[in-house]
Amino acid sequence: xxxxxxxxxxxxxxxxxxxxxxxxxxxxxxxxxxxxxxxxxxxxxxxxxxxxxxxxxxxxxxxxxxxxxxxxxxxxxxxxxxxxxxxxxxxxxxxx
Amino acid sequence: xxxxxxxxxxxxxxxxxxxxxxxxxxxxxxxxxxxxxxxxxxxxxxxxxxxxxxxxxxxxxxxxxxxxxxxxxxxxxxxxxxxxxxxxxxxxxxxxxxxxxxxxxxxxxxxxxxxxxxxxxxxxxxxxxxxxxxxxxxxxxxxxxxxxxxxxxxxxxxxxxxxxxxxxxxxxxxxxxxxxxxxxxxxxxxxxxxxxxxxxxxxxxxxxxxxxxxxxxxxxxxxxxxxxxxxxxxxxxxxxxxxxxxxxxxxxxxxxxxxxxxxxxxxxxxxxxxxxxxxxxxxxxxxxxxxxxxxxxxxxxxxxxxxxxxxxxxxxxxxxxxxxxxxxxxxxxxxxxxxxxxxxxxxxxxxxxxxxxxxxxxxxxxxxxxxxxxxxxxxxxxxxxxxxxxxxxxxxxxxxxxxxxxxxxxxx
Numbered sequence: 001x002x003x004x005x006x007x008x009x010x011x012x013x014x015x016x017x018x019x020x021x022x023x024x025x026x027x028x029x030x031x032x033x034x035x036x037x038x039x040x041x042x043x044x045x046x047x048x049x050x051x052x053x054x055x056x057x058x059x060x061x062x063x064x065x066x067x068x069x070x071x072x073x074x075x076x077x078x079x080x081x082x083x084x085x086x087x088x089x090x091x092x093x094x095x096x
Numbered sequence: 097x098x099x100x101x102x103x104x105x106x107x108x109x110x111x112x113x114x115x116x117x118x119x120x121x122x123x124x125x126x127x128x129x130x131x132x133x134x135x136x137x138x139x140x141x142x143x144x145x146x147x148x149x150x151x152x153x154x155x156x157x158x159x160x161x162x163x164x165x166x167x168x169x170x171x172x173x174x175x176x177x178x179x180x181x182x183x184x185x186x187x188x189x190x191x192x193x194x195x196x197x198x199x200x201x202x203x204x205x206x207x208x209x210x211x212x213x214x215x216x217x218x219x220x221x222x223x224x225x226x227x228x229x230x231x232x233x234x235x236x237x238x239x240x241x242x243x244x245x246x247x248x249x250x251x252x253x254x255x256x257x258x259x260x261x262x263x264x265x266x267x268x269x270x271x272x273x274x275x276x277x278x279x280x281x282x283x284x285x286x287x288x289x290x291x292x293x294x295x296x297x298x299x300x301x302x303x304x305x306x307x308x309x310x311x312x313x314x315x316x317x318x319x320x321x322x323x324x325x326x327x328x329x330x331x332x333x334x335x336x337x338x339x340x341x342x343x344x345x346x347x348x349x350x351x352x353x354x355x356x357x358x359x360x361x362x363x364x365x366x367x368x369x370x371x372x373x374x375x376x377x378x379x380x381x382x383x384x385x386x387x388x389x390x391x392x393x394x395x396x397x398x399x400x401x402x403x404x405x406x407x408x409x410x411x412x413x414x415x416x417x418x419x420x421x422x423x424x425x426x427x428x429x430x431x432x433x434x435x436x437x438x439x440x441x442x443x444x445x446x447x448x449x450x451x452x453x454x455x456x457x458x459x460x461x462x463x464x465x466x467x468x469x470x471x472x473x474x475x476x477x478x479x480x481x482x483x484x485x486x487x488x489x490x491x492x493x494x495x496x497x498x499x500x501x502x503x504x505x506x507x508x
Contacts, residue, residue, distance in 0.1 A: 026382060028382055048341065049339065052339060059334045065333055
């Protein structure tokens with residue numbers, strides 16, 4: 001791990017981060033009403049450019065590069081928090 | 097006031113980015129104008145020194161109104177031409193536009209006044225249109241707000257927070273006033289959307305009234321393009337990844353080189369093909385409406401460069417910082433409704449352009465390849481074109497070229 005890597009975040013912190021990023025992409029959305037287990041792509045009407053910007057913002061905040069193949073796993077709020085949790089706390093890993 | 101698209105009648109001058117006495121170079125941003133399409137940065141089409149500003153921030157003026165006087169750099173012969181350009185800009189819709197007029201530099205123009213200290217408003221603030229409107233309603237100073245949006249942009253939430261903080265700090269009187277204004281917020285947003293709908297309606301009605309459209313469609317096998325893109329993106333960091341839409345845009349731009357009668361504008365009773373290819377890309381705005389700003393010189397940009405320009409354009413279209421040239425330069429429009437799940441879209445030509453290209457959703461379907469049935473990602477590409485400028489034969493050649501180009505994605 002590099003020195004400038006952010007400290008590990010709790011699930012609540014990750015959730016807050018994801019919501020903040022989504023809020024920047026869809027400023028008019030009422031995120032309090034977001035169903036956490038349904039694709040937010042549908043709920044917030046995000047297109048592929050929005051979704052790419054979402055992935056880029058997560059990368060900038062967490063230094064986690066999300067491959068395209070994993071996009072389906074970060075499409076819901078719950079799924080995204082879980083995925084990011086696993087990627088930022090790699091079990092038994094010496095670093096990334 | 098430049099005409100930023102066929103459907104614009106008036107605009108509100110929001111801020112001057114340059115002050116009297118300042119020198120401006122052709123292409124520089126000199127002012128910000130609020131239109132039905134959001135906040136637009138107005139570029140100057142000549143080089144010179146700003147002599148006088150004639151329209152103050154906050155004023156709404158019709159298209160063609162002179163916004164400022166400029167002492168042009170010492171090229172007297174060109175001045176007449178520029179004056180003519182200014183007249184033309186104010187005239188027919190869609191002509192190259194900039195609402196500033198030139199004054200002959202050699203004429204006895206009083207020396208430009210000394211440059212005043214830059215006004216606070218001259219500093220570029222990144223503010224979403226919704227935030228700007230809200231700030232005006234609530235009387236909040238945008239310059240005093242630290243933005244929390246992308247690249248420090250001030251969002252509507254920031255404005256409301258600032259207003260709430262101010263209201264809380266102020267003696268009781270302020271609070272009900274702010275609360276009253278909250279009730280007025282929805283009509284303002286609804287009104288903006290209604291105005292935009294009206295503008296789109298006017299342009300499209302004119303198109304359908306004046307342009308004899310013909311329509312073509314073809315199915316394109318995107319198998320090679322999709323697998324090339326997937327492997328390409330695998331080796332790229334997320335910030336450098338390409339969207340499949342960029343491949344389609346590049347293929348369209350390259351195919352247009354061979355069919356100039358689809359690329360340009362209809363003016364004074366005839367087609368004026370453009371030597372440059374500026375793709376207008378239809379971008380849906382959150383909250384309703386759409387805008388079709390131009391990706392300049394799309395055929396000459398690498399996929400990487402085109403992706404960066406495209407991403408930048410979409411971001412600015414949605415945060416309200418497009419430039420005037422982006423609203424006036426498009427030589428053709430490309431619309432893609434694939435993300436909405438429809439398989440084909442036949443667009444209505446945006447006057448005075450000559451054609452519009454449409455892409456639907458990429459769908460996996462059975463396809464015959466070398467005598468065998470295989471599953472392939474397919475897309476329906478369509479062309480709506482002006483029959484006064486071209487005919488179906490040429491249009492068909494264009495779509496065939498787009499298909500051919502997409503079969504060799506590595507060469508795009």
